[in-house]
Amino acid sequence: MAIALTQSDFQDHMKNYLDEVEDYDETLYVTRSKDRSAVAVISQEKLKWLERAAKAPIGSLDQAVARDKLIELGVLPDDSQNVYADNEQEFWDQFKNSVRTSIN
Incomplete structure (x- = not known):
């Protein structure tokens, strides 16, 4: 799950947020001030x-x-x-139908 936060919050807690990215593979979206684009940290x-x-x-x-x-x-x-699902026959039939179509 992604985390959205402000630039000042990111600066105040940078170590904790970077640990979240590294330890839990989180994605951070950091909004910036004024007309600046947000950045992502992955x-x-x-x-x-x-x-x-x-x-x-x-x-x-x-x-x-x-x-x-x-x-x-x-x-x-x-x-x-999933080939081993309940519809296994339907899965294999799709290939039979495509082969018949291409042969004809």
């Missing part, structure tokens, strides 16, 4: 995997590995299908 590991995912070629193994890690970190939702 863990170095989260940044590393976001950068790897962004730089990897679409559909590559590198992208898949980075995506899996981001799912593990809770950055991306886990949208994978």
